[in-house]
Amino acid sequence: DDLNDTSSKEANSRRESVTFKDIEKRDENTWYPEKNPDKLTKIIQKLFVFAFTWAFGGALNREDEPRENIPFCPSLESDSLAKVTYDFDKLVHELFGNSSQVGINLPTGECSIFGYFVDIEQCEFIPWSDLVPNDQTLIQRGTSLLTNLQRSGKNFLKITECGECINYTATRDTTCLSFLMSLLLKNSCPVLLTGESGVGKTAAINQMLEKIEGPGAFDIKHGSILGDTLLYSEIKKSSSLKQNITILIPETHKTATGSSDNPTKKPEVRTDKKLLKNNDHKGVVVSTINFSTNITAAKTKEMILKKLIRRTKDTLGAPKNNRILIFIDDMNMPVSDTYGAQPPLELIRQLLDLGGVYDTKKNTWKNIQDLSIVAACVPVVNDISPRLLKHFSMLVLPHPSQDILYTIFQVHLGMYFSINNFTPEVQKSKDQIISCSLAIYHQVRQNMLPTPTKCHYMFNLRDMFKLLLGLLQADRTVINSKEMAALLFVHEATRVFHDRLMDFTDKSLFYRLLSKELENYFQ
Ligand SMILES: Nc1ncnc2c1ncn2[C@@H]1O[C@H](COP(=O)(O)OP(=O)(O)O)[C@@H](O)[C@H]1O
Ligand SMILES: [Mg+2]
Structure with a gap:
């Protein structure tokens, strides 16, 4: 799309050349290929590697690589998953690397090829982890959020109770996958x-x-998902500028000027017209459908049509200047009927195949416009008909x-302990509690495997949370020493993991694991 537009760039700029200043601004805002036409092949090669990685590698069941090495964290999954990542990385290097015929300068850092995106303003591979906030910012952001909440009179304990x-x-992976999903959608x-x-x-x-959600959702601007990645270097420049400015401004000014003086906000006007040619500033209306085992096709259709409006006699579409985004959660859920079909899924397939549905009351066909679908399901691919699956770009979340x-854990526990003024001893034991929690989770996942009689032995992130x-x-008054903190941890871990175990052997194994980990971390 971008490349096609290079030719029409002149026409575009003529149309927009309201003032001389405008043109100047556009000039510094053009993408790399336009500024350096001679390097066009280079950027296309790099973009191809990126596209290849996610088109083929995105569907692999692999392991998320650790951002940095925390010594006591054993790798959670089996080695085979890490090997998939490694093998694919090797393949890409063999196919496109320096020693191959193509000879592209692939990134040589610590991460595999999955860890990089192409910055099309600079024509460079940049690690995704640069886009993910680091622990320190997370803690800072959390603390400021909480102090604001406290100031407004809300009690932190109350907030924790509602479980939200x-x-x-x-x-890193969710950042990367949401970028890819937004781009596809x-x-x-x-x-x-x-x-x-x-x-x-x-x-x-x-x-x-x-x-x-909302107007201008897919715009390429600061703060949007696509913008954060595509305008990476621009944002980086402005944020380092911001940092320099905040160092210069004394404390009192900072709060006074607040967000209005925020330099990162300024370039928000930049929305890339060329990329948005077709769907300029369209908003997005989201509608979520949770599939369950007993959902019917009629109900599915009702949910799909809910937010659509009539455009012409036989066309339905999103409200004006909008597009509809349907999120189908747990798409594998509907059970097959006696003939082996899953009616709700057939309806979705029809929608994707033919671009519409039948009005069953009047027996007429209705076209549906401006609709995109994002779905989630567990990888039981043979439960979903390949006729439906073929429509989707599949991505795996490790x-x-x-x-x-x-x-x-660190951010949440740290915040909670410091906001509620726990004793320094308890605050210090935070790291031990966290290491213990991770270790016991890991042990339980490895040792308590589901069997036909114990099919509920499914321990996942939900239990961790x-x-x-x-x-x-x-409670601050009760948890006032390291021992009490350890006891609290033992209690919670027992409730979450132990209470689901069925027989005596499993239970005693759990206690053995627990005492071993406690000894490891709490001495
Ligand atoms: N990055 C994250 N940060 C905070 N909580 C998360 C994160 N990822 C998952 N969770 C939590 O993990 C739990 C399981 O996630 P969920 O989205 O329901 O899993 P799935 O849909 O894949 O089965 C939820 O309680 C969710 O809030
Ligand atoms: Mg889910």
Whole structure:
């Protein structure tokens, strides 16, 4: 799309050349290929490697690589998953690397090829981790958020009780996948996100939809999902500028000037007209359908049509200047009928195949316009008909790596302990509690495997977050020493993991594991 536009660039700029200043501004805002036409092949090669990586590698069940090495975190999944990442990386290097015929300068850093995106302003590979906020910013952001809440009179304990207090934390993979999904959805390609149960698919898509919803959602501007990645170097420049300015401005001014003086906000006007040619500033209306085992085709149709309006006699579409984005959660859920078909899924297939549905009352065909679909399901691909699957671009969300879980725990526990003025001894034991939690989670996942009689032995991230929620209920007056902190942890871990175990052998194994980990970390 971008390349096609190079030719029409002149026409475009003529149309827009209201003032001389305008043209100047456009000039500095052009993408790399336009500024350096001689390097066109270079950028296309790099973009091809990126596209190849995600087109073929995106569907591989692989392991999220750790951002940095935390010594006591054992790798969560089996080695084979890490090997997939490594093998694919090797393949890409063999196909496109310096020693191959093509000879592209591939990144040589620590991460595999999955860890990089192409910055099309600079024609360079940049690690995704640069886009993910680091622990320190997370903690800072969390603390400021909480102090604001406290100032407004809300009690932190209350917030924890309603169970909504675990903030969503972007990881490298979710950042990357939401970028890819937005890009696909922007171009009206259906996307399917798969991954083991409880790795955060629903959470990741909801987070993305929250950002996308509203007018100008797919614009390439600062703060939008696409903009954050595509305008990477520009944002980086302005944020380093911002940092320099904040150092210069004394404390008192900072609060006074606040957001209005925020230099990162300034370039927001830049929305790339060329990329948005077809769907200029269209908004997005999101509608979510949770599939369950007993959902019917009629109900599915009703949910799809809910937010659509009549455009012409036989055409339905999104409200004016909008497009509809349908999120189908747990798409694998509907059970097959006696003939082996899944009616709700057949309806979706018809929608994607023919671009519409039948009005069953009047027996007429209705076209549906401006509709994109994003779906999530667990990887039981043979449950879904290939006729439907073929429409989707499939992406796999790997299990978050241990260091991300560590960060999430650290941010939340740290915040909770410091806001509620726990004793320094308890605050210090935070790291031990976290290491213990991760270790016991890892052990339970490895040792308590589901069998036909124990099919509920499915321990995933949800249990991990239940444990965290439990820890976040600590009372300052009771938890006042390291021993009490350890006891609290033991109690919560027992409730989350032990209470689901069925027989005596499993239970005693759990206690053995628990005491071993406690000894390891609490001495
Ligand atoms: N990055 C994250 N930050 C915070 N919580 C997360 C994150 N990823 C997953 N979770 C939590 O993990 C749990 C399971 O996620 P969910 O999206 O329901 O999994 P799935 O849909 O893949 O089965 C949810 O409680 C969710 O809030
Ligand atoms: Mg889900």
